[in-house]
Amino acid sequence: MLYKFIKKYIFYAIIYFMKIQFFGATKTVTGSCFLLEIEKQNILIECGLFQENDKEFLNYEPFPFNPRKIDLVILTHAHLDHSALIPKLVKEGLRCRIITTPATKDLLEIMLFDALKVQKNENHKQLLYDEENIYKALKQIETLPYQKTLNFNGISIRFLDAGHILGSATVEIKINNKTIVFSGDIGRTGNPILKDPIPPTEADYLVLESTYGNRLHKNLEESIKELIQAIKDTFKKEGNVIIPAFAVGRTQDLLYILNKSVRQGILEPIDVYLDSPLAEEATRIYLSHPELFDDEALREMRHPNRSSIKLHFIKSVEESKKLNTINSKAVIIAGSGMCQGGRIIYHLYHNIYREQCSIIFAGFQAKGTLGRKIVDGEKEVLILGKMLPVKAKIYTIGGFSAHADRDELLEWLKAIKTKPEIFIVHGEPEVIDIFKKSIEERFNFRCHCPERLSTYEIG
Structure with a gap:
């Protein structure tokens, strides 16, 4: 009896052990890439291109993780600073499913090949990947429509409309009554063509973009x-x-x-x-x-x-x-x-x-x-x-702008009825600092400003 109790306790302790590692978009706007480790499952959220001049060299370095050990990739949208290194993942051994929305998959089919074309025409360095890597990556993509739930080994995954570009999503991940949200890029209310962004109603942990977290857009x-x-x-x-x-x-x-x-x-x-x-x-x-x-x-x-x-x-x-x-x-x-x-x-x-x-x-x-x-x-x-x-x-x-400004980001946060611990990404350092103060003053949420390669234990 005691053995069964200890075994059950250890099982749940392992389940609840989670950590997030930050590999990009930390105190910079581009290069989005985060690794969520839940039990023995490695879920990669985004794998994008660094586009700042002083960060471009990072695109050519080996990944700071083993692509062969990734169990699932989740992609919020098709912009290259979120998606363009996925074929490089495949080149270096990624074999798992890549989950995104149907519209994002359609856009990726043209954007990844265009990114390779730009490399060939304008980049004298070694190519990051080739056509075969792109084709393999596209075959690994499976789509998940907004509001539908995917069950992945006991982990629940759902996309909400982020209203940023066609198919853009906020990712909601649930495991054992804990909710981890990755905002992706959040769009503006009232922007042309697309529907308004839908915020989550709850989150224990939130990885939040801050591109325009220090300013207001014009009407x-x-x-x-x-x-x-x-x-x-x-x-x-x-x-x-x-x-x-x-x-x-x-x-x-x-x-x-x-x-x-x-x-x-x-x-x-x-x-x-x-x-x-x-x-x-x-x-x-x-x-x-x-x-x-x-x-x-x-x-x-x-x-x-x-x-x-x-x-x-x-x-x-x-x-x-x-x-x-x-x-x-x-x-x-x-x-x-x-x-x-x-x-x-x-x-x-x-x-x-x-x-x-x-x-x-x-x-x-x-x-x-x-x-x-x-x-x-x-x-x-x-x-x-x-x-x-x-x-x-x-x-x-x-x-x-297709990005929400400071007040729109704060209004998006207001919809969350719980009190999440926040990791602020996708912003220049001074922007992140200002946005962090705005969040703390208005909501009193605990905020972090991750460095590249930093790791946070959660759960």
């Missing part, structure tokens, strides 16, 4: 007015509007807003050049998932108006080069969103020194990136080996 309507006015002012000066945009999420929002503005008569029909084959494919995937749209976007789809923007999809490099012969009245949207590569570089090269042109930043610019240097007001920047003066007018319109 969306004010941001739309600023965008429209910037286009009108630039066209009056006979210049071009250049918009660096992420191929997935921001581009679709901008096209939706511009199209709606023309339909409402706020903006004259204009020529918009989408110079991103990836963004074109992503837009088609967006249109294939209307079940994820909010009511307004569904109405726009069901009752189209004849009046719309004149949208040109630019496919080949030759077509892209021809855009640089257009001197005025063109809106050019291209990636990469942080100006670290891609076709946007060439459009900046041909327009940034022209006073009549404008560059509109509508997304986050990480430290060390070309986009951040321009936003921070540098008078000259190095592009394609040449120092160019920054004479174009620079706009930073935060209202289009």
Whole structure:
């Protein structure tokens, strides 16, 4: 009898022993990667690319864990700072299932191959992985729709709509009455196209993003007015509007807003050049998932108006080069969103020194990136080996961000009825410190600011 009691006690003690290890997005915005160890189960949440210049070398180092010993991978969404190293995991021995939402799987099928293409075209280092690794990774993906529950060896896993990009999710993991939540990237309430984010109602432990945890975004309507006015002012000066945009999420929002503005008569029909084959494919995937749209976007789809923007999809490099012969009245949207590569570089090269042109930043610019240097007001920047003066007018319109701001993050937290222990990630150090104080002052929650490779025992 005593033996059975001791055996039962030890069993539950093992079950309750859990720890979280942090391998990325710690006091930096990119490189999301966390390992949750429950009993003898190793669950990896995210495996993304480091995109800051001073962190890129980490992408080429061996993983600080053994991919062969991972039992399950959970992916919140398709952005590369969350997903792009998954084929490298497979290359180094990952054989388990990869769980994500159906829309995220669809986006990964184009984004991972595009990431490899960028490596081949612009990276002189050794490739992180090859096509075979991507194909193997895609075969290992299984989908889990929002609100459905997956039982994995006694561990309950559920996705909630994060409202960030198509298919983005917050992950809720339950084991023995303990709930661990990974926020993923949290979207904004009232953003175009997608439904609003759904917060969890309970959590014992929460790994929480903080990208904009120190600031407030402009109102969306004010941001739309600023965008429209910037286009009108630039066209009056006979210049071009250049918009660096992420191929997935921001581009679709901008096209939706511009199209709606023309339909409402706020903006004259204009020529918009989408110079991103990836963004074109992503837009088609967006249109294939209307079940994820909010009511307004569904109405726009069901009752189209004849009046719309004149949208040109630019496919080949030759077509892209021809855009640089257009001197005025063109809106050019291209990636990469942080100006670290891609076709946007060439459009900046041909327009940034022209006073009549404008560059509109509508997304986050990480430290060390070309986009951040321009936003921070540098008078000259190095592009394609040449120092160019920054004479174009620079706009930073935060209202289009796909990330919740400080107050929206705090409101998201307010929905949690329990008192979670919080690990703040996905933010620059000074942002994390400010956001930590905001949480502690408002909720009195216990907060941690993990370092890379740090481990916390929980449970």
